[in-house]
Amino acid sequence: MEKKAIHFGGGNIGRGFVAEFLHTAGYEVVFVDVMDNIISALQNTKSYQVTEVSDEGETTKTITNYRAINSKTNESDVINEISTASIVTCAVGPNILKFIAPVIAKGIDARTDATPLAVVACENAIGATDTLHQFIKDNTAQDRVGSLPDRARFANSAIDRIVPAQAPDSGLNVRIEKFYEWAVESTPFGEFGHPEIPAIHWVSHLEPYIERKLFTVNTGHATAAYYGYHLGKKTIAEALKDTYIRGIVRDVLQETASLIVDKHEISAAEQQEYVETIITRISNPYLEDTVERVGRAPMRKVSRKERFIGPAAQLAERGGKFQSLLGSFEMALRFQNVEGDEESVELAKVLKENSPADAAIRLTGLDREHSLFPHVVKVVDDVQSDTKEAGQPRI
Numbered sequence: 001m002e003k004k005a006i007h008f009g010g011g012n013i014g015r016g017f018v019a020e021f022l023h024t025a026g027y028e029v030v031f032v033d034v035m036d037n038i039i040s041a042l043q044n045t046k047s048y049q050v051t052e053v054s055d056e057g058e059t060t061k062t063i064t065n066y067r068a069i070n071s072k073t074n075e076s077d078v079i080n081e082i083s084t085a086s087i088v089t090c091a092v093g094p095n096i097l098k099f100i101a102p103v104i105a106k107g108i109d110a111r112t113d114a115t116p117l118a119v120v121a122c123e124n125a126i127g128a129t130d131t132l133h134q135f136i137k138d139n140t141a142q143d144r145v146g147s148l149p150d151r152a153r154f155a156n157s158a159i160d161r162i163v164p165a166q167a168p169d170s171g172l173n174v175r176i177e178k179f180y181e182w183a184v185e186s187t188p189f190g191e192f193g194h195p196e197i198p199a200i201h202w203v204s205h206l207e208p209y210i211e212r213k214l215f216t217v218n219t220g221h222a223t224a225a226y227y228g229y230h231l232g233k234k235t236i237a238e239a240l241k242d243t244y245i246r247g248i249v250r251d252v253l254q255e256t257a258s259l260i261v262d263k264h265e266i267s268a269a270e271q272q273e274y275v276e277t278i279i280t281r282i283s284n285p286y287l288e289d290t291v292e293r294v295g296r297a298p299m300r301k302v303s304r305k306e307r308f309i310g311p312a313a314q315l316a317e318r319g320g321k322f323q324s325l326l327g328s329f330e331m332a333l334r335f336q337n338v339e340g341d342e343e344s345v346e347l348a349k350v351l352k353e354n355s356p357a358d359a360a361i362r363l364t365g366l367d368r369e370h371s372l373f374p375h376v377v378k379v380v381d382d383v384q385s386d387t388k389e390a391g392q393p394r395i
């Protein structure tokens, strides 16, 4: 029987990465989304194209064998599909996991197959599948939680491929970079074994992979985005052409490299090579990745386990340097009231309505006792003072 994958989120990484590799692995892919235009486009086409762009030219792959369901209007269909699928993946954004959990919980509960469903969240966040798992438990009847592992296994993942916002006339087609990495925990599958998906690098211990990725690719990317935004750059490639911003990105990645090398079994030389690869990747002029996309959702990005405060807190605990990371954090706080970005509006409100210490706690989730805390409060205070001087008084 053909293997079936249910994928939540028919957006950029959903169509351009997860679905591509599930398709290549021989799965029928059922997209689940809440956007009518994406669902109807997927329902009304038999294929779309994924084009890898690099200085070596372009390579196009055609993706077929998919269906699509709108979970807003057809929840029971989604439940039925999950009850007979092999794998559920998602790429909806870390803040959306709580909204997709109820329907996944119902689908899992309806399963009778002897092999548990594989659940893999493909989000840029540490422990995203664990987060989803907890929401699914919260949405499962108390007397069914104990037997949940008989019906589903949950594996964290680290996912890496730059998929910029697509041109408005591109339809379902996606232009992406050639590079990709998809590391997933193998241990949760136990005696059942992990699904056969050639693109996945199965690992027993994910932390080094997800920390190295988030604290190099995403820390560097977001640094370029926030400095770039304030210096009037349109794209990440344009920001990195600026020697000042490029130098700052290098300084920041030197700080995170010291943590990665200190904490994980990764040598300084290997990390340096990784950093160079990442700087080349994010400088890719063919991607036309905007500073607004990469800077999106600044409140998520300045939170406790995320790309700036996550490594800075760990470096502070270890006596390491974190000044450049604080510089990126500061620029993230200045990413306020950006058109189309609700969190940037909320960020401005939080900074306006709270004292420096309260805003620091609310935004970063750091304890007052943490050694990084006073440094973070100072940055918040500076940003608030500048905003006040600019004529927008804070309370």
Ligand SMILES: NC(=O)c1ccc[n+]([C@@H]2O[C@H](COP(=O)([O-])OP(=O)(O)OC[C@H]3O[C@@H](n4cnc5c(N)ncnc54)[C@H](O)[C@@H]3O)[C@@H](O)[C@H]2O)c1
Residues within 6 Å of the ligand: 008, 009, 010, 011, 012, 013, 014, 032, 033, 034, 035, 038, 071, 091, 092, 093, 094, 096, 099, 100, 122, 123, 124, 159, 160, 161, 162, 163, 164
């Ligand atoms: N774009 C990249 O370069 C990239 C790379 C690696 C990881 N990621 C991660 O992948 C995730 C998605 O990013 P993206 O760039 O594809 O964003 P995107 O906005 O292009 O796609 C998100 C999709 O999720 C859908 N969605 C929202 N709420 C939903 C719900 N309740 N049920 C089902 N679908 C819902 C949206 O309609 C949209 O189609 C994020 O966590 C991001 O960090 C992105």
Ligand SMILES: O=P(O)(O)OC[C@@H](O)[C@@H](O)[C@H](O)[C@H](O)CO
Residues within 6 Å of the ligand: 124, 159, 160, 161, 162, 163, 217, 218, 221, 222, 293, 294, 295, 296, 297
């Ligand atoms: O998706 P976000 O908002 O967490 O971060 C924006 C980009 O840095 C991100 O999407 C990268 O393109 C991606 O993580 C590359 O693998």
